[in-house]
Amino acid sequence: MAIDFSFPEETQHLIAKVREFCDSVVRPAEEKIGSAPDDREVLVSQIIRMRKAALEAGLWLPHMPEEYGGMGLGHVEMAAVSSEAAKTRFGPYALNAQAPDEGNMHTLLHWATPDQKERYLKPLCNGTSRSCFAMTEPDVAGSDPTLIQTHAVRDGDDWVINGHKWFISGAAGAKFAILIARTEVDPEIPQAANSAFIVDIPSEGWEIVRDIHTMSGGHNHCEIRIKDLRVPDSQMLGGPGQGHLLGQARLGPARLAHCMRWIGQAETALNLMVERAISRYAHGSMLAEKQGIQWLIADSTMELYQCKLMVLHAAYKIDRGEDFKSEVSMAKHFVANSLNRIIDRAIQVHGALGYSTDTPLAGMMTQARWARFADGADEVHQWRIAMRTIEAYTKTGSVTSAAGDLPL
Ligand SMILES: Cc1cc2nc3c(=O)[nH]c(=O)nc-3n(C[C@H](O)[C@H](O)[C@H](O)COP(=O)(O)OP(=O)(O)OC[C@H]3O[C@@H](n4cnc5c(N)ncnc54)[C@H](O)[C@@H]3O)c2cc1C
Numbered sequence: 001m002a003i004d005f006s007f008p009e010e011t012q013h014l015i016a017k018v019r020e021f022c023d024s025v026v027r028p029a030e031e032k033i034g035s036a037p038d039d040r041e042v043l044v045s046q047i048i049r050m051r052k053a054a055l056e057a058g059l060w061l062p063h064m065p066e067e068y069g070g071m072g073l074g075h076v077e078m079a080a081v082s083s084e085a086a087k088t089r090f091g092p093y094a095l096n097a098q099a100p101d102e103g104n105m106h107t108l109l110h111w112a113t114p115d116q117k118e119r120y121l122k123p124l125c126n127g128t129s130r131s132c133f134a135m136t137e138p139d140v141a142g143s144d145p146t147l148i149q150t151h152a153v154r155d156g157d158d159w160v161i162n163g164h165k166w167f168i169s170g171a172a173g174a175k176f177a178i179l180i181a182r183t184e185v186d187p188e189i190p191q192a193a194n195s196a197f198i199v200d201i202p203s204e205g206w207e208i209v210r211d212i213h214t215m216s217g218g219h220n221h222c223e224i225r226i227k228d229l230r231v232p233d234s235q236m237l238g239g240p241g242q243g244h245l246l247g248q249a250r251l252g253p254a255r256l257a258h259c260m261r262w263i264g265q266a267e268t269a270l271n272l273m274v275e276r277a278i279s280r281y282a283h284g285s286m287l288a289e290k291q292g293i294q295w296l297i298a299d300s301t302m303e304l305y306q307c308k309l310m311v312l313h314a315a316y317k318i319d320r321g322e323d324f325k326s327e328v329s330m331a332k333h334f335v336a337n338s339l340n341r342i343i344d345r346a347i348q349v350h351g352a353l354g355y356s357t358d359t360p361l362a363g364m365m366t367q368a369r370w371a372r373f374a375d376g377a378d379e380v381h382q383w384r385i386a387m388r389t390i391e392a393y394t395k396t397g398s399v400t401s402a403a404g405d406l407p408l
Pocket of ligand 1: 143
């Protein structure tokens with residue numbers, strides 16, 4: 001039998017190493033950051049400390065090839081590392097495997113010219129620069145990139161770009177952006193209208209208007225005005241009209257990388273739920289002894305199990321070079337929704353304490369909410385999943401290939 005749900009010994013050691021790193025380095029640093037929430041110096045010094053320690057521990061850049069200073073892990077191994085690291089808030093950041101840099105590194109690795117790799121990818125990998133990815137706009141639906149209005153017009157050796165972006169994560173402090181803009185006037189297909197550009201930050205014509213305040217506070221998701229921004233043609237990433245292709249190629253693995261981190265968060269919430277249930281007494285017994293609470297725990301456990309299976313299977317397909325679109329889409333939808341439900345149930349079991357900021361749950365809830373629409377809204381994934389299922393049935397008389405193409 002070829003199916004094996006265990007990890008090789010070296011991956012198990014790696015998970016244990018990440019866990020030990022998070023316990024001994026990340027959690028103490030998070031406590032220091034939490035005790036001085038408005039002190040930027042504390043934040044920066046603790047991040048540098050965590051990152052130096054990750055480098056020394058050989059846990060730096062798990063997703064990148066060794067020639068870039070990374071650990072060269074495949075997607076299945078990344079699932080193991082990321083879900084463990086994400087049980088802490090700063091774990092993925094300490095390892096330099098956080099969004100949006102992780103996705104941007106993959107994008108540059110596959111699409112950048114040697115010169116672009118030298119100038120932008122290497123510093124990102126070394127941890128000496130940060131980046132952002134600028135696609136979404138306030139005036140048109142982000143779910144449909146064919147509507148993008150930001151446009152680039154050729155002028156000699158340069159492109160002149162005008163437009164408006166928002167929710168650009170990590171924009172303040174980033175050294176460069178991968179910017180998606182319309183370049184093609186009459187493309188063969190609507191998806192071939194956009195191109196990607198690498199924009200140095202700061203640049204004249206690139207203005208951060210504000211850090212958009214969200215239900216979870218300000219987290220460096222910025223609104224950007226772009227006015228007569230000049231970018232040399234050599235800064236185009238990929239070819240003209242390949243912006244959509246590049247975005248899609250980036251988003252598949254990047255969505256799964258989110259799922260890996262969400263699994264870590266969901267497991268943390270379930271751990272907290274059980275801990276509270278076994279320690280809180282009401283109406284003659286502990287909460288854990290009440291069937292109503294057991295249902296919440298059982299539903300969460302079953303969902304966490306499904307999340308892990310889906311993510312591991314999608315990662316396995318990517319590693320084997322198989323078509324993974326459908327599996328990543330289903331995993332992204334399922335894990336995002338499970339994450340929200342599990343955190344919500346954990347809050348319920350905690351009562352008022354869960355609603356307070358004395359536990360991490362309230363913060364996790366406000367973060368988890370965006371998982372259901374960013375990087376592909378629930379309904380868009382459902383639409384695509386349904387289309388693939390209908391197509392599979394009409395072509396083969398069976399839905400099997402759309403349901404993970406498993407040998408059952
Ligand atoms: C925390 C956070 C960080 C982000 N970071 C970045 C970033 O770094 N870079 C970047 O470019 N963007 C970023 N975004 C933007 C994100 O990618 C968009 O929010 C997402 O693509 C959805 O676009 P929209 O918000 O314009 O929603 P819309 O496209 O307007 O969609 C709104 C809703 O309409 C519904 N809908 C849309 N299409 C369909 C359909 N076909 N069928 C049925 N219903 C539909 C869905 O319910 C959807 O939630 C971020 C967003 C958040 C919240």
